[in-house]
Amino acid sequence: MRRHASYRAFLVHRLSGVALALFLPVHLVVLGLALEAAALDGFLNWSAQPLVKAAETILVVLLALHLFGGLRLLAIELLPWSDRQKDWIGWAAAAALTVGAGFVVRSFI
Amino acid sequence: MTTLEVEIWRGAEEGRYETYEVPSQPSQTVLDLVTYVQRKLDPSLAYRFACRVGVCGSCAMTVNGTPRWTCRTHVQKVATQGRVRIAPLRNLTVVKDLATDMAPFFDKVQEARGRFIPSDAAAKSVAEVPPEEPKRKEADAGIECIGCGVCHAACDVVRWLPEYLGPAALNRAWTLVNDARDGDRIGHLRAIAEDAGCHACHAHQSCAEHCPVGINPTRSISGLKRLVLMAAIRGRL
Numbered sequence: 183m184r185r186h187a188s189y190r191a192f193l194v195h196r197l198s199g200v201a202l203a204l205f206l207p208v209h210l211v212v213l214g215l216a217l218e219a220a221a222l223d224g225f226l227n228w229s230a231q232p233l234v235k236a237a238e239t240i241l242v243v244l245l246a247l248h249l250f251g252g253l254r255l256l257a258i259e260l261l262p263w264s265d266r267q268k269d270w271i272g273w274a275a276a277a278a279l280t281v282g283a284g285f286v287v288r289s290f291i
Numbered sequence: 292m293t294t295l296e297v298e299i300w301r302g303a304e305e306g307r308y309e310t311y312e313v314p315s316q317p318s319q320t321v322l323d324l325v326t327y328v329q330r331k332l333d334p335s336l337a338y339r340f341a342c343r344v345g346v347c348g349s350c351a352m353t354v355n356g357t358p359r360w361t362c363r364t365h366v367q368k369v370a371t372q373g374r375v376r377i378a379p380l381r382n383l384t385v386v387k388d389l390a391t392d393m394a395p396f397f398d399k400v401q402e403a404r405g406r407f408i409p410s411d412a413a414a415k416s417v418a419e420v421p422p423e424e425p426k427r428k429e430a431d432a433g434i435e436c437i438g439c440g441v442c443h444a445a446c447d448v449v450r451w452l453p454e455y456l457g458p459a460a461l462n463r464a465w466t467l468v469n470d471a472r473d474g475d476r477i478g479h480l481r482a483i484a485e486d487a488g489c490h491a492c493h494a495h496q497s498c499a500e501h502c503p504v505g506i507n508p509t510r511s512i513s514g515l516k517r518l519v520l521m522a523a524i525r526g527r528l
Contacts, residue, residue: 183357183445188496188509258494260517263510 191271195251198244205241235289242285246278295366297324298376299336303385308376321361321369322350325377325389338389345503348439352389353378358444360503380444382453396440396459403456404482405463410474418472430469433462433511435504442498442508454487458498458508461489465511468518480515480522489515 215222228234254270293315298308311328322340329336340350345363352361355369355376369375383391400406412418420427442458443449449457464483467473483489492512499507522528 183497183501184447184495186496186500188494188500192493192495255494258509259513260520263513 187268187271191251191254191274194247194275195255198248198251201244202241202248232290239282239285239289243278243282246281247275250274250277293373295324295370296374297328298374299325299328299389300378300385301336301388303387306385306388308378315366315373319366321352321354321359321364321366321375321377324366324375325352325361336389337387346437348437348441348503351380351439351441351444351503353381353444358441358501360439360441363503380440382444382446382449383440391440393440396443396457397438399456399460400438400463402482403460403464403488404475404479405460405467407467407470408473408475408478410472413472413474420471424471426469426471429511429514430466433466433506433508436462436506437504439503441501441503442506445497445501447495447497448491448493452487452491455491456483456488458492458512461492461515462506462508462511464489465515468515477522477527480519481528483515484519484523484528489519492516 294312341347350361379385496509
């Protein structure tokens with residue numbers, strides 16, 4: 183009953199949103215480290231490790247999925263109906279993966 | 292003759308599946324299975340049907356986890372290894388076995404003000420509504436709903452938020468706000484602009500995936516969201 187593209191798009195949007203909400207406090211704590219330059223530098227050195235970069239890539243993909251999925255929802259709700267709206271799910275996923283690939287290139291190359 | 296193992300929900304909200312052996316026939320529908328069980332094996336089985344040919348929508352049930360019209364579902368398309376599981380429609384209270392209480396479903400149509408409110412002009416003369424007129428086309432796209440409840444059963448938002456008006460009631464409201472003869476467009480919009488109205492829809496589109504007559508209630512609900520937004524901006528709600 184839930185095995186169709188629109189439902190999967192909903193799940194991705196909801197789960198990525200929850201993951202980003204959980205990440206947000208961590209993000210703010212790290213920003214708080216900027217009050218002491220040494221602490222921030224220490225964290226930035228730690229975050230340069232490949233494993234952390236890989237996790238960061240996943241985070242960037244989640245953010246991009248949520249962003250493009252949200253734009254898709256806004257288009258469905260605010261623009262005249264298009265029977266091609268299911269194609270937008272594929273376009274949103276492709277755009278998110280492209281952003282993720284761009285982040286990988288920028289981080290490792 | 293080969294037989295099918297048919298699991299049927301027995302009881303009300305509390306109950307269990309009971310298994311029946313039903314002879315397999317060519318071109319057999321799921322409704323045929325239920326009818327065989329009721330007539331040959333257990334006359335106490337309760338279920339609902341009328342036309343048997345996909346016109347009335349009263350035989351909707353859950354077949355292998357999917358809401359369907361049983362009269363239009365061939366067994367060979369849904370049986371897995373000779374087994375079929377039949378349950379009552381989801382999101383409705385079970386009266387007995389496969390029969391659900393449809394009253395709350397139809398009540399939601401009224402809550403959504405899903406009834407025609409004639410305008411003065413419509414009362415005095417026959418309105419001309421050209422087929423190519425855009426609003427007429429929007430109304431036509433949703434007008435063939437026969438209220439079978441399949442979309443209501445397929446919708447997870449109805450599951451999570453029982454007060455939600457649901458895809459069928461909102462689709463009905465959409466046909467009315469696009470009806471040139473209707474005299475209370477804002478009244479219809481006010482009725483569906485509540486918390487459990489059109490804005491509760493998450494656009495899962497399970498309603499459109501399962502509608503037996505091919506209506507897309509998500510399209511109708513999206514249209515309502517736009518009209519409610521515009522009416523709110525103009526201070527008319």
